[in-house]
Amino acid sequence: MSALAMAKSYDQIFDGQKHYRTLLQCTARPGMIGQLDDVLMEVPAPLNRATTLIALTLMSADSSFHLEQSAEQAMDLLCRETLAKPATAEQADFVLIADARRFEEIDRARTGNLAYPEQGATLVVQVAALSPAPMPDSLRLTLAGPGIESEAAVFVSGAPVELFEALQKRNVEFPLGVDSFFTCDSLSAGPCVMALPRTTRVKWEPVSEWS
Amino acid sequence: MIENLRFQESFNYAYIDEFTKKEIRRKTLKAVCIPGYQVPYASPEMPISRGWGTGGLHLTLSLVGPDDTVKVIDQGSDASVNACNLRLFIKEMAKCAVTFDTAAATIIQSRHRVPEEILTEKQILVLQVPQPEVLRRVERHEAKTRIMHAEADYAKIWVTLYEAYVRSGTLRNGAGHPILVNGRYVATPSPIPSWDVPNLSMARCLYLFGAGREKRIHAIPPFTRVEPLEFDDIRFKVEEFIGVHCSASGQDKAFMDQIYAEDFSRFWVINDSNFLDKVRQGPRPSQRLFTNPE
The missing domain is CATH 3.40.50.11310 (Bacterial phosphonate metabolism protein PhnH)
Known part of the structure; x- marks a missing residue:
């Protein structure tokens, strides 16, 4: 995509629709890496562009989100643009995890109750990179479950093994659980997203060397 | 206009x-x-x-x-x-x-x-x-069906299937x-x-x-x-259109509608209108067909 083609500001109707379709396809096919078309937008740290686009697509005044308290500018942006309310990790509909290495909110996120399992939170976890091909210092995730024909593989870098252990612990009691989006900003592909719904069974192994 | x-x-x-x-x-x-x-x-x-x-x-x-x-x-x-x-x-x-x-x-x-x-x-x-x-057919109250789903308690739906079998075979x-x-x-x-x-x-x-x-x-x-819910001995079956061909295309192996003519004679026609158009005009699109168990 050329710089000229990117130079348009966010359109809540049409960009929102396109991004929603990407998120829906990703959720229906875990392990698939979806590209969100980039838009002209200032994104304050610690948010990446993909997380911000997900927030703009899904969050509105009747939803709440959690983000670490120190991220004041980012909170302002999300509140202003989506009208969503900040909340604690225990109460939020969307739990945004800016750095996958600090993931303790996963243990506090809502998992819903048996009568209403959809009240489980949606996590948005920012990682360094997502790729269908092996990367150095990454984790190879082997996925199975609904949406996957037999097995899918995806490589994630910048996320520790403990994060996936915590996620697995949270999702052990189906239908209760949390649904996650993993996001990164890639230099070549722009904002990227990969979904791991609560139904996906994840196995992981570290990839240490370039293969 | x-x-x-x-x-x-x-x-x-x-x-x-x-x-x-x-x-x-x-x-x-x-x-x-x-x-x-x-x-x-x-x-x-x-x-x-x-x-x-x-x-x-x-x-x-x-x-x-x-x-x-x-x-x-x-x-x-x-x-x-x-x-x-x-x-x-x-x-x-x-x-x-x-x-x-x-x-x-x-x-x-x-x-x-x-x-x-x-x-x-x-x-x-x-x-x-x-x-x-x-x-809903077996429990009127939303609060109760929610609990039944939460507990994966589907006994009543199995009973209705059994009753359907007893009544209709x-x-x-x-x-x-x-x-x-x-x-x-x-x-x-x-x-x-x-x-x-x-x-x-x-x-x-x-x-x-x-x-x-x-x-x-x-x-x-x-x-x-x-x-589809089924019993070990009584299996789920799809509709069988035995000896039936579509009167518009001559084809079979698709879901058929039965249509009555004015003289009360009956004929059959493929229900999916776009599928019917395609089989009449060119090669038959690929389908997933289910074979009924014996």
Whole structure:
């Protein structure tokens, strides 16, 4: 995509629709890496562009989100643009995890109750990179479950093994659980997203060397 | 020619306002995450009555963009009044392309049928559901059916299947045979014939179910195990059209409608209108056919 083609500001109707379709396809096919078309937008740290686009697509005044308290500018942006309310990790509909290495909110996120399992939170976890091909210092995730024909593989870098252990612990009691989006900003592909719904069974192994 | 003034620019793109669309979208994503579970949603007011396809319309309008190609079918037919009206409405509101061709559509909204032709990864089938609660026939109270789903307590639905067998000798109890989705939730496939039920399992496309009057969305993601409820000794069977050929195309192995002529003689015709057009005009599109157990 050329710089000229990117130079348009966010359109809540049409960009929102396109991004929603990407998120829906990703959720229906875990392990698939979806590209969100980039838009002209200032994104304050610690948010990446993909997380911000997900927030703009899904969050509105009747939803709440959690983000670490120190991220004041980012909170302002999300509140202003989506009208969503900040909340604690225990109460939020969307739990945004800016750095996958600090993931303790996963243990506090809502998992819903048996009568209403959809009240489980949606996590948005920012990682360094997502790729269908092996990367150095990454984790190879082997996925199975609904949406996957037999097995899918995806490589994630910048996320520790403990994060996936915590996620697995949270999702052990189906239908209760949390649904996650993993996001990164890639230099070549722009904002990227990969979904791991609560139904996906994840196995992981570290990839240490370039293969 | 009379100009149609009803659809001039006084509404948001795709009719529903963005705030409400976001709510439908969030709920749809949750429905995909919990296959077969009915997610409650707001079900906004539509210019058609609830129970006439509003659930399907909500889903379609929350999905559709100007690049999409939409097909609407009602009981297999592109040409029925309901399908025509919904198609016109979606086209005028979303400025998208519309088609009769099953293979060319990106979003297919359907009532009571899954198309015969195999749907692909790029397609989403939206089904209109009159009664999403499969347990409603055996339990009147929503609070109780919720607990039954929570506890995966489906004993009563098994009893109705047994009763259907005792009365009629088959498990068939009208359209919409109950299905077990991903081994957890019993759900309704909407009132599709048994012929279509095996096509829900391990499909390549995404199935979304919208019930506007009952305010529920549920979903079957692609490559998800869907088993029609059956007993070990009495198996689920699809409709058999033995010795029956379509009077318009001479073909068989498709879901057939029986039609009465004026002299009360009966003939059969393929129900899926686009499939019928295709088999009459050229090579037969590929289908997934289910073989009944002995």
